[in-house]
Amino acid sequence: MLSAENTDLLCRVGRGTPMGDLMRQYxxxxxxxxxxxxxxxxxxxxxxxxxxxxxxxxxxxxxxxxxxxxxxxxxxxxxxxxxxxxxxxxxxxxxxxxxxxxxxxxxxxxxxxxxxxxxxxxxxxxxxxxxxxxMGPDQDNPPGIPLFEWGQIPPENVSYAQKIVYECNWMQALEGELDSTHVYFLHRRLNIDDSPRYGLYHNDQRALFHISEKPYGFTYGAERHELDGNVYWRTTQFIFPIYGMFPAQDGVVPLSIYLPVDDYHTVHMGIWWKPAGEMPGNGRPHSALPEEPGTLVPGVGPMKPEQHGRFFAKWWPQAAPDSDFLMDQTAKQRNATGIPTVRLQDSAVIHSMGRIMDRTREHLGTTDVSIIRARRMLLRAATQLREDGTPPPAAEHPEQYNVRSCATVLPPGADWEAELDDWHNCRTTEFPRKLADMQRAFEERTLPSSPSYRR
Ligand code: FES
Ligand SMILES: [Fe+2]
Structure with missing residues (x-):
């Protein structure tokens, strides 16, 4: 739970607000x-x-x-x-x-x-x-631009996966990015023997969270237990002030950006990159809808016609509150929501919370620790900036943005941070999937009719 006063402090970004001042440092x-x-x-x-x-x-x-x-x-x-x-x-x-x-x-x-x-x-x-x-106060002396890895590799290795206007506050969108346990509920397929094209599945829906604070924010590892005794790790970064990297799979790293448009609108952009190879597609946002009901496609579907007279006029999606996010009852028999892409499923629940979620009425559990930590760090940084001018995390250190997330299987007892350190910090392009049997376990988990499903 968060008080109404702290919710305002956290969410409102207009000129002269504490969080608005923080945002203007970047x-x-x-x-x-x-x-x-x-x-x-x-x-x-x-x-x-x-x-x-x-x-x-x-x-x-x-x-x-x-x-x-x-x-x-x-x-x-x-x-x-x-x-x-x-x-x-x-x-x-x-x-x-x-x-x-x-x-x-x-x-x-x-x-x-x-x-x-x-x-x-x-x-x-x-x-x-x-x-x-x-938009900072000293226009003549801006800091460096965040040196994300995707700005330092060939353009063919980068996909600008989506851009979309959300009609709600930026913070509840970012909180969704840091929320690991929703993944195997909201984005799941209903029949585990169906192809992963219909959604995700994991047998362990109770992740254990390990948060590690970093100069840029934090990394967390969400630990889930495989049926064969190995441990499935999903690692995520929260990077000040508006970024989340959800877990990278098969060497592709996805960054989510939540630009606060105002207190009630957000522009969400997705950038995916492959440190060691080309990304499929032409680099531009995906706009297709699934051909077969219930399957999922990347991106956020097609946009509405240009919204003349509005800001970000070309980026208002057809899947929005006024269309119930294109929820389809036939598709809903195959996946959890009947909404046609993972990102739109996120969008639907984030919008359904209201324009600024009332956090005085929430009941956070143990698996919400990353959300709690992100709020606490943002509030602390905004307060310190206001009180004594302390620069917020990473604002003056563009090199700290050169990190990656990960999703992989490790042996029981492995130290996830040590094992993944080179990958997380962009020191290797080799995806950390070291052992052949680990790899097999990882792939079996996402394939239909795998032995582990039948157990
Ligand atoms: S020149 Fe812009 S309103 Fe007159
Ligand atoms: Fe999600």
């Missing part, structure tokens, strides 16, 4: 770099409750500036990007990427008024195929 990912074209149409975004437009200068640098013109309030969305600036459609005032007015064509030529007019402008940059914003 570069934040806003979209995929290919979304924003040089000399293209400015696009509406909202980040941490601030309405902005994003556009590119002539040299390709992304610029984030306030959404409306300071002259008479017209939306810059209707303006034009011109050389090194953005020109308002109404009377032609033009601003550069630093927010300075550089042209006022409707004022007398001798006027110096333009030198006195500025707009809010935030630094933008591209890294790893992603466009980032820095």
């Amino acid at each position: 570069w934040l990912p806003v979209g995929y770099s290919w979304e924003y074209e040089a000399e293209g149409q400015p696009q509406r975004v909202r980040v941490l409750g601030e309405d902005l437009v994003v556009w590119r200068t002539l040299d390709g640098t992304p610029a984030f500036t306030q959404s409306n013109c300071p002259h008479r309030g017209a939306g810059f969305f209707f303006g034009r990007t011109e050389e090194e600036g953005l020109r308002c459609a109404y009377h032609g005032w033009k601003f550069d990427a630093d927010g300075q007015c550089v042209d006022m064509p409707n004022e007398p030529a001798e006027s110096v008024f333009k030198s006195k007019v500025r707009i809010t402008a935030y630094k933008g940059a591209d890294y790893g195929g992603v466009t980032w914003i820095y």
Whole structure:
């Protein structure tokens, strides 16, 4: 349970709030770099409750500036990007990427008024195929951009798996990422002899949690017991302030990003990468729905038509509260929810909690320790930043983002952190599945009609 006061402290990110101040210590990912074209149409975004437009200068640098013109309030969305600036459609005032007015064509030529007019402008940059914003107080001295591994490997090894607007607060979405025991309930297939295409299955639904605090947040190992006596480990990272890596399987590492759009909307992006090989597909988000009812596909399905007039206009999904997330009763006879992708199953339950989940009414159990720890660390960091200016975790250490998650089987008694240390810290590209019988056990668990199911 969390008090209403602490829930507000944790969840609200507007300018001047403690968590909003914390978020503004970091570069934040806003979209995929290919979304924003040089000399293209400015696009509406909202980040941490601030309405902005994003556009590119002539040299390709992304610029984030306030959404409306300071002259008479017209939306810059209707303006034009011109050389090194953005020109308002109404009377032609033009601003550069630093927010300075550089042209006022409707004022007398001798006027110096333009030198006195500025707009809010935030630094933008591209890294790893992603466009980032820095909204911190010292725009001239931003920290380094998080050095995630996917920004340091060939682009063919990276899949930009999904982008989607959630109509709820960012924190309940992130909490879902850190919640290991939901995996074999929410995402399960109903018949264990069905193909894994219909959902996940594990015989041990009571994971034991081992949390290890790190400079960037924490890693936890969720321990489950295999029927053959080995131990199945699912490791997850919580990385400040908005990231979770759910367990990597077969050498593919999945990162989830929960960008706070405002207190009631979140942009969820997924980036999957293979340290040692190419990812299938063309790198762009998946948009298919399953052809066979009850099977699951990657991604979040198709988007609605462009939502003109709204922020992140191209990323509003068809599977949303107004469609009950495309739940299908035929599919529900084969998997737990009848909702067509794992990510949409997550989305449905996260939305069903309300726009900001009322945590005064929850009853957390022993398997919710990672959620409790993440809240505690975020609240502590926001409070310390406010009280004495202590930089929050990883804000000034971009190298700390170079980590990975894991899912694998280890012998009983193995030290999961020691065994997985090289993989977790990107020192090897060899997936830690060392013993042949471990590998067999791991694969049998996910294949239909395996001997272990019949026991
Ligand atoms: S409202 Fe933008 S130039 Fe007048
Ligand atoms: Fe999930």
